[in-house]
Amino acid sequence: MTQTSADQLQRFSFDDVAIRGEVAHLNQAYQDVLSRHQYPQPIAVAVGKLMAATAMLSANLKFKGRLTLQIRLPGNISLIQAETDEQGQLRAIARYDENQPSEELSFEDGQMVITIEPDQGQRYQGITLIEGGDVAAALEEYFVQSEQLASRFWLMCDGQQAAGFMLQQLPSKRTDDDIDAWDRVSHLAATIKQQELLELANEELLHRLYHEENVRVYPASSLSFHCTCSRDRLANALHQVGKTAISEMIEESGHIDVNCEFCQQHYRFDETDMSELFPENNLH
Numbered sequence: 040m041t042q043t044s045a046d047q048l049q050r051f052s053f054d055d056v057a058i059r060g061e062v063a064h065l066n067q068a069y070q071d072v073l074s075r076h077q078y079p080q081p082i083a084v085a086v087g088k089l090m091a092a093t094a095m096l097s098a099n100l101k102f103k104g105r106l107t108l109q110i111r112l113p114g115n116i117s118l119i120q121a122e123t124d125e126q127g128q129l130r131a132i133a134r135y136d137e138n139q140p141s142e143e144l145s146f147e148d149g150q151m152v153i154t155i156e157p158d159q160g161q162r163y164q165g166i167t168l169i170e171g172g173d174v175a176a177a178l179e180e181y182f183v184q185s186e187q188l189a190s191r192f193w194l195m196c197d198g199q200q201a202a203g204f205m206l207q208q209l210p211s212k213r214t215d216d217d218i219d220a221w222d223r224v225s226h227l228a229a230t231i232k233q234q235e236l237l238e239l240a241n242e243e244l245l246h247r248l249y250h251e252e253n254v255r256v257y258p259a260s261s262l263s264f265h266c267t268c269s270r271d272r273l274a275n276a277l278h279q280v281g282k283t284a285i286s287e288m289i290e291e292s293g294h295i296d297v298n299c300e301f302c303q304q305h306y307r308f309d310e311t312d313m314s315e316l317f318p319e320n321n322l323h
């Protein structure tokens with residue numbers, strides 16, 4: 040039986056060992072992204088996995104702001120990107136050459152870029168090579184580099200729904216017990232099958248894996264699709280282009296049409312909007 044999971048992020052921890060984890064499920068939020076694009080299957084699957092990873096990383100946003108996870112690639116598919124804010128409001132996009140025959144998607148020679156932008160404070164960016172084309176391994180490498188914490192990621196997607204599972208060692212005075220527990224807990228997680236992660240309720244999944252451990256499950260938080268585009272933001276972007284260039288474009292075709300590449304929302308600016316775009320010129 041296929042059951043549809045709610046879009047949610049749930050944290051769990053182990054009472055007796057210094058390990059925490061997260062499970063993310065994306066169903067409607069993922070469908071909301073797919074419905075706005077015509078992604079070939081391998082790209083759609085990669086977008087789902089990246090959204091699941093981003094949702095799990097959002098738990099690390101302890102402030103108002105945004106986290107962007109990008110896979111930058113050298114081939115026809117140049118970019119896969121997912122973003123979230125601290126409330127788990129996600130959007131995602133893939134950039135690729137639609138004229139090239141769709142190829143097998145490989146992350147070999149790719150870079151993973153994580154950008155964290157607090158509303159207040161400094162932007163942080165970390166770049167990790169995707170060794171062997173393995174995005175989960177790149178995420179694990181990122182956490183070792185940025186937080187000196189061992190972690191494991193599993194990202195799964197069937198083109199309809201996406202899910203992620205992660206484990207992270209918590210800072211503690213390391214004992215041999217902890218090292219054994221980390222091996223045991225991550226070894227069990229590695230047995231999760233895609234269908235189990237996508238379809239089982241979290242409690243059932245955690246019980247199947249860890250019925251011999253004391254697992255504490257925290258209240259789930261919701262995940263959703265939300266695009267941050269707005270007429271104001273686009274007006275600001277057009278402002279950056281400069282008044283001369285913009286007024287030339289408007290003279291040529293009567294208006295400028297802009298489609299948000301994430302959500303396909305359409306925005307139009309014409310002659311009457313020039314004073315909205317360049318308010319400083321109203322003084323003259």
Ligand SMILES: [Zn+2]
Pocket residue numbers: 266267268269299300301302303304
């Ligand atoms: Zn948008």
